[in-house]
Amino acid sequence: MSKSVSIIISAYNAVSFLERAVKSAVSQNYVKEIFIVEDGSLDNTYEFALELERKYDLIKVLTHVDRKNKGLAATRNRGLEFATGDWIQVLDADDELMPGKIESQLSLVRKDSAFIVANSLDVYADGRVTKRSFYDDGWRGLIVGKLGISSANLFNRLAIKELGGFDEKLRTSEEYDLMFRLMTCGHMPVFDPNYLTKIHITEGSLSRGKQYEEMFSRNWINLRKRIRAYLIEKGIFSNYLKYQYSGALGTFFQSYDLPIDNTVNKFYLNLYKIEKRIKKSIYTLFFNQYQ
Structure with a gap:
């Protein structure tokens, strides 16, 4: 089986x-x-990239034809226009x-594999490192946002x-939208349990302004509603997935001070929150015991 890879690095400032x-x-x-x-960077990223090309x-x-800023999805697609590898590794510049x-991931590829999901490490400027772990149930992971991250x-x-x-x-949620569309075509993910990607968390990645937050929340919510509609249409929106949907979407609404809509089952939401509190308490108790 052919296993060549094209890497697309999106670079802005x-x-x-x-x-x-x-x-x-x-x-x-x-x-x-x-x-x-x-x-379309505002700094010397383009000139520095040319230096790296020579190196x-x-x-x-x-670049984009008109050198304008077009966002992550368009930037990755620009690379896809020229890519010839069998597999695509997208990589944010940070x-x-x-x-x-x-x-490691190619060793898991099967003949019909369309995408591989992996864990990653969040690395903070103060030296802290936390694990970002997937859920190995495709639909659950997609709904709650635990199906890897682009660079992983x-x-x-x-x-x-x-x-x-x-x-x-x-401009946000583009990788989860892509995975959703792959899954609606019958392409379920292969899972790599390793932590082999570092996501560097910077001040800029944590705070991008009110306009970005509004766009992020709108895209996040709309995608989950599309997932819900698809699962209902296919007759596979089980009570388990209804629980995950209500818990994930309901807590998202609350975290952004948005009104909870009628797609959320409030009984499931409350149960979901109780489950999270219990898990957090058990983790805290275990962690403190072995300090």
């Missing part, structure tokens, strides 16, 4: 960390090509692939090209 992402990419096995796609043989720098990441996952190029790539109308 990324001068201070782009080379870290590039070094983590060039060290991977099975990499056929690496595209740095510059997204590393695998790198090709791309993230980092750990040694063996791609090889791996996608079959032909499978996502057939769907038209990432939805450029979205």
